[in-house]
Amino acid sequence: MITEFCRLNDAIERVSKVINIQLNIERVSLLNAIGRVAAKDVTSPCDIPPYDRSVVDGYAVRAEDTYGASPSNPLPLRIVGEANFDTAFRYSIGPGEAVRIHTGVPLPKGANAVIMLEDVVEDKSTIYVMKSVGVYANVSRRGEDMPKGFTILKRGQTIEPWHVAALAAVGLDEVEVFERLRLCLLTVGDEIVEPSKNLDPVEVLSKGKVFSSTHYLLLCEAKRLGFLEPVHIGIVGDSPHQISNHIRQAIEECHSVITTGGTGPGQRDVVVKAVKEVGSEVVVRGIAMRPGRTTSVAVLKGKPIFMLSGFPVAAYIAFRFFVIPSLTKALGITESRNYVYAKLTRRVVNRAGYTTFVRVKLFNCGTEVCAEPLASTGSGLISTLLESNGILKLPDDIEGYEAGELVPIELL
Amino acid sequence: MITEFCRLNDAIERVSKVINIQLNIERVSLLNAIGRVAAKDVTSPCDIPPYDRSVVDGYAVRAEDTYGASPSNPLPLRIVGEANFDTAFRYSIGPGEAVRIHTGVPLPKGANAVIMLEDVVEDKSTIYVMKSVGVYANVSRRGEDMPKGFTILKRGQTIEPWHVAALAAVGLDEVEVFERLRLCLLTVGDEIVEPSKNLDPVEVLSKGKVFSSTHYLLLCEAKRLGFLEPVHIGIVGDSPHQISNHIRQAIEECHSVITTGGTGPGQRDVVVKAVKEVGSEVVVRGIAMRPGRTTSVAVLKGKPIFMLSGFPVAAYIAFRFFVIPSLTKALGITESRNYVYAKLTRRVVNRAGYTTFVRVKLFNCGTEVCAEPLASTGSGLISTLLESNGILKLPDDIEGYEAGELVPIELL
Known part of the structure; x- marks a missing residue:
């Protein structure tokens, strides 16, 4: 039986500190x-750009030669050539001169601005400038985009x-x-069967068997994260000895192990027995989060073994809001989550000391975004994930939110 | 020269209607x-579930046998067995009887509720019920998650x-x-060079050459969309004849072609000449969007050839807000975009009849999300994409937004 539940943030902190994984560089x-x-x-x-360059098609000029130009006072400039990528560096323009120039082409020496095609009238080898341009008008300056030494990536x-x-x-x-962090998944449960087109689902289910779906949910979610390389080891029955054999091997091959199922408060709490059998230390035993409060973690050789619920929603929430934050924190990976602020359609309440995750359905209501909380129970119901498109987190220091409040929703 | 710019929504409508691509099923x-x-x-x-099942560890009972139970009025029930996945179907309980049951296990015949472990006191083969439970309390009903015929996927x-x-x-x-839609990318421009660790960038750039970056941006963005299979054909110079040879081959191998570069309004408008040379029909020539107004589209054998700017930001915006919507509309693919409502930190203005896309930087300001508009110019500046994390769309019927307005931002 779990008697004391660890607060979510404390659990993340504790686990990230004991993780000791070295990822190679490739x-x-x-x-x-x-x-x-x-x-x-x-x-x-x-x-970047490596030189001052034109951002339009037009004429490279000396800005000062255009001052005072207007349709009623067109100023003539002599065209002395055409700058393209091959010729631009050869030109040097002096007072009263202009060089035809194309988008992206380096500014010829002496020029400090570009006047657009539509602002001149061209007549043989002369342009009549109809508009004054400032210094560096229509010019992208050297280093303006990414100067030498600019940090592209951290x-x-x-x-x-x-x-x-x-x-x-x-x-x-x-x-x-x-290198990607290799994450081994192990599904625990006597009743779990791998889905297969060769099985009649009605017949299989009527025998009290359940198709493994939770590991697919976690594998797919993990695959969306580029720093993970998830592998499903397989399905193992409720025997602690069998489970510990699998964990012993997985911990050799992977940087981290996730088990799903076998964490119930009753007699089926077999995974914790199994991780103790392999000599790992249990660092978190139950987290004050809903769903997912049976979530536990052991550590062996600096590698975390996350023990999650077999229920899909509980496992998903624990994976997304506990496993991933613990790993990214330990490894110094910057994670960015996408939020929407939305108006709650009805009141949601929290349980003291707990972090509660409520699935919500976002929809447009007038010019706003509204969030309809779905049932907070039903962590075995996959259909609630199909229906929802966001998660509202109620932190452990918040009693709840009122209807009409603007709250941050993490997008699924 | 482009003389009339098509409105963005009209362009999407027009292109999606002429696309005639059949994707195979796999x-x-x-x-x-x-x-x-x-x-x-x-x-x-x-x-799913295939039967009424317990969602807790406890005792399967007849709800009516618990009515009136309380700590001061404990009601005794006789334990007649233990239901697990193997045994549950064998039991049938009558008045005054209870069966020990585990999470997920089918309810024995005759039972219509489960009472939780903590709500009973157990004494040998009798439990004393301390709390009344309603019909189907702690039970997940047959078909409650996904009944037979439930639509999982559309x-x-x-x-x-x-x-x-x-x-x-x-x-x-x-x-x-x-099957994935094969999308061929062709980079056009005499000055474009493939990046390579064997080249000294300073030397290459000082010669007026430019490293190809736009095609990487589009390839990476396309790879994030599971319905696309993007391929870079290569880099080709500004010769219409060379370009048309490449397009002719690409249109045989791919469902759609994207060219970048060679769409300038001046003499470098070589791609449109090239697509006409292969016999395709130009259906959109310029779109009233900023950036990306030189965007054009031709169609050959029902396959679209999208002609985008060589500038990274302009190409990216056109790809995301024009190419993808045109393709998904034509193919009946449901696309979901993620939005955040954010408070604008300063005024942004639109140009009449244009759809303008403004890169913004989202940040937390107090309990709200604020959006700082970045320069709307600089479509050649990649660094503005590094800085921004959202795009504000100003539709063609909106003059602009005021500072402080709450506006929808599409997340990058």
């Missing part, structure tokens, strides 16, 4: 970098498409990332 | 289904972790999905 090509975690800061080796940051683009822009074709 | 295992698009509705072949829906879990729960190990 080099990956840019296209394989997406979703991975940077192992080192990366800075730009050069100025150690611990998850690599997004724009990071990849920025790395490419400075000529890099690889990036150093942490 | 079967994938559950673990490969994540992010893919369901090709057919999937319904549950059975009731055709066109993107498959999320909970869909996979629900499919597994009803015993399915595969799902029919649409």
